[in-house]
Amino acid sequence: MSESYWVRLTKDYLVFSAGHFITFAGGTCERLHGHNYRVTAEVAGPLDENHYVVDFIALRDLLREIVLELDHHMLLPTEHPQIHVRADEREVEARFEDRRWVFPRGDCVLLPVANTTAELLARHIGRRLLDDLQTRYSLRPQRVRIAVDECEGQVGVCELVDE
Numbered sequence: 001m002s003e004s005y006w007v008r009l010t011k012d013y014l015v016f017s018a019g020h021f022i023t024f025a026g027g028t029c030e031r032l033h034g035h036n037y038r039v040t041a042e043v044a045g046p047l048d049e050n051h052y053v054v055d056f057i058a059l060r061d062l063l064r065e066i067v068l069e070l071d072h073h074m075l076l077p078t079e080h081p082q083i084h085v086r087a088d089e090r091e092v093e094a095r096f097e098d099r100r101w102v103f104p105r106g107d108c109v110l111l112p113v114a115n116t117t118a119e120l121l122a123r124h125i126g127r128r129l130l131d132d133l134q135t136r137y138s139l140r141p142q143r144v145r146i147a148v149d150e151c152e153g154q155v156g157v158c159e160l161v162d163e
Contacts, residue, residue, distance in 0.1 A: 005053045006044035006143070014039045014063055016071035018109075020116040023082065029096050032074075035150040037118075039067055039125060044143035054139060062132045066125055073109045075116045085110060118156025122146040126160045 019034040041063055045053050076085050076094055084095045092108045094101045113120040126146040133139045145159040 004044060005047055006042050007053050007056065007059065008040065008042045009056065009059050009063060010038075010040040011060065014041075014067055016067045018070055018073050018075050020075040022115045022117055023080065023096065027082075027097065029099060032101070037070075037121070038149040039063065040147040040149075041126075041129065042143075042145040043141045044145075045141040048139075054133065054137075054141065058133075058137055059129075062129060062136070063125075066128050066132070070109055070121075074103050074107055075121070076103075076108055076110050077113045077116050077120075078110050079112055079114045081114075118148040118150045118154065119158055120156075122148040122156050122158035123160070126158050130160060 015036060015038050017034060017036050019032055021030045021032050023029045041059065043054050043059060047053060074092075076092065077083055078085050082096055086093045087105060087108070087110060089105060091105055092103045092110070094103075111121075111124055113124055123146070125148065126144045129146070130141070130144055133141065140162060143159065143161050145157060147155050147157045149155045
């Protein structure tokens with residue numbers, strides 16, 4: 001019989017409010033709008049010398065830092081082939097076809113994603129979490145699953161597996 005271990009972290013304060021827009025195939029672009037996102041994390045791997053997969057406090061604090069970076073910002077994708085984002089120290093300009101938006105630089109988070117969907121936000125958060133666990137705690141979990149709920153039941157999930 002084999003054993004596997006994971007922890008799940010879901011807290012009332014692992015939430016962020018942010019604005020965004022996404023595009024759909026065929027050149028359709030949503031209007032600017034926002035969500036109150038809720039983040040849940042699952043981390044799997046072997047038990048350490050303390051019999052933890054990961055210390056809940058460390059996981060909680062890292063995830064909270066990531067969520068706070070997104071909170072109350074406009075989320076803009078930098079890898080979309082048709083959304084062009086240009087930033088300087090004062091402002092960010094985003095263009096899609098004949099549409100143009102200009103935001104104060106401090107109000108934006110530029111994300112290395114193709115679209116600001118819940119699934120790709122989950123991937124971004126998961127990758128950041130993995131990098132931060134490695135950097136701060138020399139921990140590389142076997143599996144991380146991040147769920148981003150954008151509207152009480154509309155959830156995008158990304159699972160990152162260390163192979």
